[in-house]
Amino acid sequence: MNTPWIVVTEKGESAALLTMLGNPGNARALAIGPRELAEEAACGTAGVVWIDPQDKLAESYANAAAESLLACEDAIAVGYATPAVCGIFGIVAAKVQAPVVSNVVKVFLSENGTEVERTAVDSKVIETLSMPAPAYLLADTVSFQPVEADNAAPKGDIKPIEAAPSVTIELVDSSPIPPSGLESADCVVGVGRGINSEEKFALARQLANAMGAELSGTMPGVRDFGHFDANADYIGLSGVRLSAKTYIALGISGSTPHLPGIANCQRVVCINKDEDAQLFNHADYGIVGDVEEIAPKLIEALS
Amino acid sequence: MDITLVYKWDRDPDEIFVREDGSTKLRRDRLVASDDDAAAAACACALAQATGGKVAGATIGSGDVSWAMARGAECATSAKNLMPSLDERQTAESLATAARAAGNADFVVMGNPHAAAGVAGVLAALLDLPLVAGVQDAEPDSANPSCIIAHRKTDTAIETLRIAGPALIAVSAVESEKNVPGMKQMLAAKKAPVHEVDGQPSLECAVSAIAHRCPELHRARIFEGPQAAQELVAALRADQAL
Numbered sequence: 001m002n003t004p005w006i007v008v009t010e011k012g013e014s015a016a017l018l019t020m021l022g023n024p025g026n027a028r029a030l031a032i033g034p035r036e037l038a039e040e041a042a043c044g045t046a047g048v049v050w051i052d053p054q055d056k057l058a059e060s061y062a063n064a065a066a067e068s069l070l071a072c073e074d075a076i077a078v079g080y081a082t083p084a085v086c087g088i089f090g091i092v093a094a095k096v097q098a099p100v101v102s103n104v105v106k107v108f109l110s111e112n113g114t115e116v117e118r119t120a121v122d123s124k125v126i127e128t129l130s131m132p133a134p135a136y137l138l139a140d141t142v143s144f145q146p147v148e149a150d151n152a153a154p155k156g157d158i159k160p161i162e163a164a165p166s167v168t169i170e171l172v173d174s175s176p177i178p179p180s181g182l183e184s185a186d187c188v189v190g191v192g193r194g195i196n197s198e199e200k201f202a203l204a205r206q207l208a209n210a211m212g213a214e215l216s217g218t219m220p221g222v223r224d225f226g227h228f229d230a231n232a233d234y235i236g237l238s239g240v241r242l243s244a245k246t247y248i249a250l251g252i253s254g255s256t257p258h259l260p261g262i263a264n265c266q267r268v269v270c271i272n273k274d275e276d277a278q279l280f281n282h283a284d285y286g287i288v289g290d291v292e293e294i295a296p297k298l299i300e301a302l303s
Numbered sequence: 304m305d306i307t308l309v310y311k312w313d314r315d316p317d318e319i320f321v322r323e324d325g326s327t328k329l330r331r332d333r334l335v336a337s338d339d340d341a342a343a344a345a346c347a348c349a350l351a352q353a354t355g356g357k358v359a360g361a362t363i364g365s366g367d368v369s370w371a372m373a374r375g376a377e378c379a380t381s382a383k384n385l386m387p388s389l390d391e392r393q394t395a396e397s398l399a400t401a402a403r404a405a406g407n408a409d410f411v412v413m414g415n416p417h418a419a420a421g422v423a424g425v426l427a428a429l430l431d432l433p434l435v436a437g438v439q440d441a442e443p444d445s446a447n448p449s450c451i452i453a454h455r456k457t458d459t460a461i462e463t464l465r466i467a468g469p470a471l472i473a474v475s476a477v478e479s480e481k482n483v484p485g486m487k488q489m490l491a492a493k494k495a496p497v498h499e500v501d502g503q504p505s506l507e508c509a510v511s512a513i514a515h516r517c518p519e520l521h522r523a524r525i526f527e528g529p530q531a532a533q534e535l536v537a538a539l540r541a542d543q544a545l
Contacts, residue, residue, distance in 0.1 A: 010458075057464075059434065081420035083436035083455075086473075090424020090434060093392045099509045100391040100421035115513070122316040122418075125325045128514035129389060138420050168433040168470055172452070173463040187545070211545065223478035237417060238456065238475055246544040257417060267544040269535065270523055285538055286523035287531050297532035302545075 002109050002133040003072050006041065007065070007079035007088060009033055009058045012146025014041045017078050020144055021107050029156070030068050030077075032058040032084055038158045047156035056165045058084035064163030066091035074133040076114050078107060080146075081138040089136035099131045103140040119143070122278070123256045141237060142259045180216075180233040182240045187213035187248075190235055190262075192221040194251020194272060194291060201227045203295040204250050210302045213248070216240070218258045221251070235261035248298075250291045254279025271295075304354040304443065304451075304468070306347040307405045309398055309413035309426070310340045310371050311362045313387050316418075325515035334366040334387070339414025341374070341480035346441050346472070347412040348375035350451060353443050359408070361401040363387070363502070372492035373484040379495070380405040382502035387419070390510040395425035400502040402430060408469065410451065415473035427471035435466050436473040 004027040006017040014029065021027055029041035029048040038050035049068045051061045065088045069075055077092075079085035081102065093100045105126070106117040113132045119140050120127050182188060189208040195201050195217070208215040216222060222234035233240045237257040247265040252258065254270070254277055262268055262282075270283035273290045280286050287294050315335040320328045336344075344358075351358045352375075360371030360379030364386045368379050382404070385397035402411060415423055415436055427434035437455045444450035444465060453464045453472065466472065484492070526534045539545045 057462075059436075062434070081417065083434070083473075086420055086424035086436050087427065087434040088424070089421060090395075090426070090428040093421075094395075094425050094428035097509075098392065100395075100425055101389070101510060102391060102418065102420045119518070120418075121319045121321055121327060124316075124321045124517065125327060126516050126518050127325075127512050129510050130513050131390075131510045136421070141417070166433055168467050169435055170465040170467075171462060172465050174460045175463075176460050177456070219477065220479050238477065241458075246539055267539060267542055268523075269539070280523045280525070281518075281520040283523035285535055286525045287535060288525060288527075289531075294532060298536065301533045301536040 002074045002076045002114060003028065004109060005030060005069065005072065005075050005077035006045065007077055007085050008037060008041050009082045009084045010080070010146065011037055011040060013080055014043065014045070015147045016144045017139060018044045020078055020104065020139060021109070024109060030065055032061055032065055042155045042158055045156045048158045050158050050160050051163055052160065053165070055171070057169055057171050058082070059087045060165035060169055061163050062087035062091060063166065064161060068161065070095060072134070076107065076109060076133055076135055076137070078104065078137045078139060080141065085138070089138070093136050096134060098134045098136060100136045100138070101129060101131070102138040104137040105140045105143045107137065123259070124278070142256060142263065145260065145263055180240060182214050182216050182233055182235065182242060185214040185242070185244050187211045187246045188242055188244045189213045189215050190221065190247060190249045190252055191215070191217035191227070192249065192252030193218070193224070195221060195227070196225055200251070200291055201225070203291060207248070207295050207299055210299045211248070218252055218255070237261065249279055249283070250295065252279055253277045254282055304350050304356040304409045305407070306351050306356065306358045307361050307402055307408040307411045308344055308347040308358050308371055308376055309361050309402055309411060310344060311336045311366050312364065312394065312398055313337065313416060313419055321517065323517065325517045327515070332365060334364040336370045337414055337416050338476040338479055339416045339474060342476035343412045343414040343474040344371060344374040344376070345482070346438070346474050350410065350441055350443060356409070359405045361398065361405040363397045363401055368497050369489065369492035369495065372495035373489045377495065378498065380498045380500055382500045385502040385504055388505070388508055388510070389512060390508050391419055391421035392425045393505055393508060394419065395422045395429060396505070397502060398422070398426050399429040401500060402426070404498065404500040409449070410468050411471045413471065413473055415475045423471065423473040430471060432469055432471040434471050434473065435464065438472050438474050439477050441472060
């Protein structure tokens with residue numbers, strides 16, 4: 001039987017990764033972060049190898065972390081695609097010539113190797129892949145958002161590892177990102193590539209005003225058309241993640257990088273003239289039509 | 304500072320037709336550069352220009368090799384018989400073939416697409432370089448000529464990093480390409496030198512696709528007709544979402 005591993009660098013990752021593995025009782029964890037991260041990883045695992053990076057970056061310890069995984073010849077390791085985990089999996093996979101697969105949503109462990117389901121082609125396909133152990137798997141961030149750990153689960157031992165950091169990377173400064181207001185907003189109107197004119201953007205702004213909503217959008221919607229300040233926040237995988245009651249998406253197709261940003265919204269509304277827009281498959285409500293036609297009617301209905 | 308720019312190594316999802324059963328068909332089996340590649344090219348050229356260095360491209364597979372030269376690379380090395388694999392380690396091995404043939408560099412710079420996030424880590428390891436992923440921009444470190452200063456965004460902070468070369472820098476795009484080359488640059492790029500390398504495609508892939516399906520779709524409730532907007536607002540109010 002293969003040995004399942006989770007590799008975590010941020011809080012909330014452990015429980016989601018264990019769910020992906022089917023919560024096997026024998027999973028082991030490699031945690032690079034503060035003591036609380038290791039304690040969280042100990043919930044539901046048989047033991048944790050822990051590296052405390054203190055004031056250094058987690059990826060500075062990639063080589064030491066990789067050694068822990070290399071010691072396990074039949075590891076099926078899963079992690080989020082953070083810089084540290086990508087580095088660790090790269091080192092190990094290159095050394096033992098083992099497969100690496102991204103966007104994994106489910107892992108089926110068996111005697112004769114491993115099968116995984118992963119999303120492909122912009123999340124339009126779920127592929128089942130077969131591979132031998134060891135294998136190194138990166139989680140699909142749309143399907144597996146970090147969640148709170150189940151503190152009632154049994155706790156494994158935490159084994160600290162002393163390691164010297166790499167001197168290649170130095171963290172010169174880490175400036176907290178001031179809240180944009182989007183994270184805690186109740187209502188958000190988002191614009192995408194379909195809002196490509198001043199006229200359409202003015203309608204989006206009027207709709208946001210009528211709802212008392214914040215106005216933002218996808219990376220191209222915010223950055224490509226000059227509607228927003230140059231450094232304005234956008235919604236998505238590398239941007240802000242919303243927890244709004246209502247998100248109204250105007251002219252947004254629903255590409256994979258945008259979806260993690262709206263996964264925690266209670267109600268998602270898609271308004272798009274393309275009835276095949278991917279976002280209709282992730283929204284609760286929708287109207288197929290041109291924003292120039294629909295937005296004024298919505299504003300009127302809200303008044 | 305001499306930079307190797309690794310680019311154009313994945314397929315364009317828009318060129319992949321998905322059938323109802325989840326099987327796929329390639330409209331054209333050619334590789335394209337992504338937004339992340341464009342961000343990496345801008346980063347590589349900015350570093351080289353600021354330090355009097357040069358950018359050499361490294362690519363695999365089919366598609367437009369001159370893409371990098373149209374964006375400032377002097378030349379490229381292409382292993383056109385190597386294509387991306389289901390196993391991202393194999394894709395990285397193919398890229399390593401091209402990157403090694405491109406010669407020594409102070410930094411290797413590449414795009415960091417989420418769809419194949421494992422490639423950069425393996426490539427870094429194969430080239431015996433540390434990986435710095437998720438970088439958004441980089442500039443030379445005025446205090447230390449062998450280092451660069453890079454920025455990246457995490458969920459909670461903007462990190463400023465000092466990175467000593469050599470290293471592999473994986474760049475994530477934060478906007479679509481701004482300075483798309485014009486026809487004159489693209490035509491000139493076609494004349495830039497391209498060094499072809501004869502990579503050996505791997506006969507066996509450790510990863511095999513055994514099934515495929517379309518995800519179960521939760522289609523939105525669609526409001527139609529002249530009352531669609533009013534009905535939508537009423538539904539949101541009934542849900543206490545407004």
